Amino acid sequence: MSTSISTNKLTRILLIDDDFDDYSMVRDMISAMPKGKFQLDWQADYNDALPIMKSQVHDVYIVDYILGEQNGLDLIRTAFPNGCTLPVILLTARGRRDIDDESLALGVAEYFDKADIRLPLLERAIRYAINNKRIENDLRKSEHLFRSLIQSASDYIQVLDLKGIITRTNPATLRNAGYGETDMVGHPFAEFLSTPSKAVVDAEFPNILEQGESRHELEFLHKDGSIRHMDCSWSVVHNGETQYVVVIQRDITERKRAEDALQESLVREKEMSELKSRFVSIASHELRTPLSTIQNNIYMLKNYAHKLDDAAREGKLDKIQSMVEHISELLQDVLSLNNMETGRVEFNPTSIQFDTFCRDIVEEFQNYKDRNHVIQFECKQPIKANIDSRMMRQIITNLFDNAIKYSAAGTTVKLILSSTADNVVITVTDQGIGIPEADQAKMFQPFRRASNVGDTIGSGLGLSIIKQAVDLHRGSITFTSKLGLGTTFTITIPSAVSAPT
Secondary structure (H helix, E strand, C coil): CEEEEECCCCEEEEEECCCHHHHHHHHHHHHHCCCCCEEEEEECCHHHHHHHHHHCCCCEEEEECEECCEEHHHHHHHHCCCCCCCCEEEEECCCCHHHHHHHHHHCCCEEEEHHHCCHHHHHHHHHHHHHHHHHHHHHHHHHHHHHHHHHHCCCEEEEECCCCEEEEECHHHHHHHCCCHHHHCCCEHHHHECHHHHHHHHHHHHHHHHHCEEEEEEEEECCCCCEEEEEEEEEEEEECCEEEEEEEEEECHHHHHHHHHHHHHHHHHHHHHHHHHHHHHHHHHHHHHHHHHHHHHHHHHHHHHHHCCHHHHHHHHHHHHHHHHHHHHHHHHHHHHHHHHCCCCCCCCEEEEHHHHHHHHHHHHHHHHCCCCEEEEEECCCCEEEECHHHHHHHHHHHHHHHHHCCCCCCEEEEEEEECCCEEEEEEECCCCCCCHHHHCCCCCCCCCCCCCCCCCCCCCHHHHHHHHHHHCCCEEEEEEECCCEEEEEEEEECECCCCC
16 A cells, blocks of 8 residues: 655655554644755555665665564564665664664664654654765765775875774785785884884874874884985874774885985085085196296206206205105096096905015014114914905005104104905004194095194195005905094904905
């Protein structure tokens, strides 16, 4: 049986009740409501009502609990298997808590005992049911949209509780970081951060909860142990009375690498500019002075040779030869450093009797190169080492040259050779002018000279060449120095170094 009552249709209501008296009561109440706002349709049979409910053409459904051998809750459950998507009001002849609870679980908007229905109450229930269901559907759509955004986002997204525990994460995080959902959900967010970043979050999390938002750069750990740099935005969101913290992480690892590379390039460019300036300054000085000396002596020989005795002329020629050798050494130092820095130098270590090798160099200085200083050598036992003898001669000779150059006549320059289980240790000590503390950190840079050298000639390349040669031997070089007391250089190299493959 079916009938309908229309009042300029706006809100369509379907009453499902097998009692005509109940229909008449509801019909009269609907008729008494404002004209043009409601339309009432009636279905008395469960089976006839079911397809109509499934078609969802009405705005509100009023369903009686008793429908012959079946009941209204079964009808609602069958019509809306995923819960009520439209407002439903349930009627019953007697109030029962279990029916009330089941209705609530199904999403029924209102539950009435027929004896309690009054016109104002019914009208308000219909209006509120429609409005609340609209709000509920809007919220459901918003939640669906929010879930879709999280699911499809390429950023890493985590939802945390107020203790920092992950309650939800998105597919991008799991896919890119290599975790399973159970690896993350239920675990502290800080567990997936590097130690420094964990300290930042532990310190800032209370402030995030208080201020409601924040932003940090953090290091996020992937399951394989790799670290990704993340730009993290934090927001405190409210879901009813519950608060959550949403963390959106954008992977900026490649950007950071590019920034670091750019910064490194800028630093290198600055260093090269400074190196160029130092080179021009030192080279101009180290070339101008010898060239001036050569020019002056040539002038004297050319114009006044007839007035000079043999000893004077010989002295002028010796001075010219000395200056030419100095220029040649400067150019050779520049070439040597360039070859080492560009990897064009040959490194050929061979096994030699290292103590004998060092003693021969010391004797050269004692007998031929310097008679103004006390040159000493100390080695308590025979030592074999695998070294490049050409480079090692350059290392020791440069250290001796510097020690003699910056030490007063009569002072001692000493080479001590020793060994450990795996290394050979070379120590060269002088009693010279020392290196100012402010200059010490940069002494191995090319064209770098101490600020207290005065007019003593030098290219500023010796220590840089020594450092490159020591590095090729996979060794290390350090020094200690005190102004006016002298300097000690210590070189440690593996005794069994081999050529790179």
